[in-house]
Amino acid sequence: MLHVHAHPASQPSRSVFWACVITGQSFQLHADPSTPSSISPRGQLPAIVDDNFKLVEMPAILTYLAQKNSWHDLYPTNLQTRARISQYLHAHHNLTRLATLKLMAPHVLVVFGGLPSSNALSYASNTIIETAMNSATKLSDGQTLVEEVINFVAKHYLGSSDFVAQTAQASIADIACYEEISQLKWANLLDLSNWPSIAAWMARMTDLPHHDAIHSFNTTLGDIKTQPITMERFMGAIEVAMTDLVALPGVSIP
Numbered sequence: 147m148l149h150v151h152a153h154p155a156s157q158p159s160r161s162v163f164w165a166c167v168i169t170g171q172s173f174q175l176h177a178d179p180s181t182p183s184s185i186s187p188r189g190q191l192p193a194i195v196d197d198n199f200k201l202v203e204m205p206a207i208l209t210y211l212a213q214k215n216s217w218h219d220l221y222p223t224n225l226q227t228r229a230r231i232s233q234y235l236h237a238h239h240n241l242t243r244l245a246t247l248k249l250m251a252p253h254v255l256v257v258f259g260g261l262p263s264s265n266a267l268s269y270a271s272n273t274i275i276e277t278a279m280n281s282a283t284k285l286s287d288g289q290t291l292v293e294e295v296i297n298f299v300a301k302h303y304l305g306s307s308d309f310v311a312q313t314a315q316a317s318i319a320d321i322a323c324y325e326e327i328s329q330l331k332w333a334n335l336l337d338l339s340n341w342p343s344i345a346a347w348m349a350r351m352t353d354l355p356h357h358d359a360i361h362s363f364n365t366t367l368g369d370i371k372t373q374p375i376t377m378e379r380f381m382g383a384i385e386v387a388m389t390d391l392v393a394l395p396g397v398s399i400p
């Protein structure tokens with residue numbers, strides 16, 4: 147049995163959920179607020195335990211599961227195709243994810259009064275979030291960086307292709323990228339219609355199976371720009387998302 151320690155409010159966690167349900171990979175979901183360090187040394191989500199094998203880091207998890215279970219649609223076998231997927235996934239952490247973190251995290255973490263103390267090892271992301279939280283111009287600062295990154299992704303990854311690693315259909319690179327970018331639309335933090343190729347790619351991604359159930363945390367939470375988030379809204383969105391997740395085929399809870 148595959149155990150997935152992850153949470154619907156977490157972008158890399160949703161990437162793992164979504165890839166599993168698209169491919170029919172069943173798993174037991176552990177959505178505890180913090181992951182034991184015996185499973186995730188930094189306490190971060192997502193983490194998996196596959197029989198006795200423990201693994202963290204979303205791209206490592208997705209490529210491991212894809213290779214183990216022959217997810218040839220999401221992870222085609224061609225060497226150069228895999229290299230392009232890998233190229234995006236390596237860039238992802240310091241490109242798309244850091245940019246969306248700068249824009250999104252201060253608007254979300256305000257509900258907790260700041261960063262969780264457990265992520266002291268995450269120096270780069272901590273610094274970005276702390277600086278943004280203390281800035282009077284955090285919205286426009288975050289938007290400026292995300293706009294740069296979206297321009298870059300649109301030009302150098304998506305290009306004239308339908309998907310970010312130039313694949314014929316969506317790959318795990320698209321799933322990782324989509325989780326970061328799409329959340330901004332539901333949160334009302336960025337108007338993505340300014341990038342027609344990104345908007346068209348996002349529309350293609352919504353056609354993947356179980357899109358709506360995987361994103362019900364975001365759609366339920368909704369606008370966090372003009373309606374600042376409250377703990378009640380946050381917990382309400384998690385409750386809806388958990389209900390939708392456990393109703394998906396192959397997903398069980400302990």
Ligand SMILES: N[C@@H](CCC(=O)N[C@@H](CS)C(=O)NCC(=O)O)C(=O)O
Binds near residue numbers: 159239
């Ligand atoms: N590079 C990691 C990032 C994981 C990550 O940032 N997880 C967040 C949730 S979205 C987390 O666990 N934060 C709590 C912490 O760092 O203590 C991945 O791709 O899996």
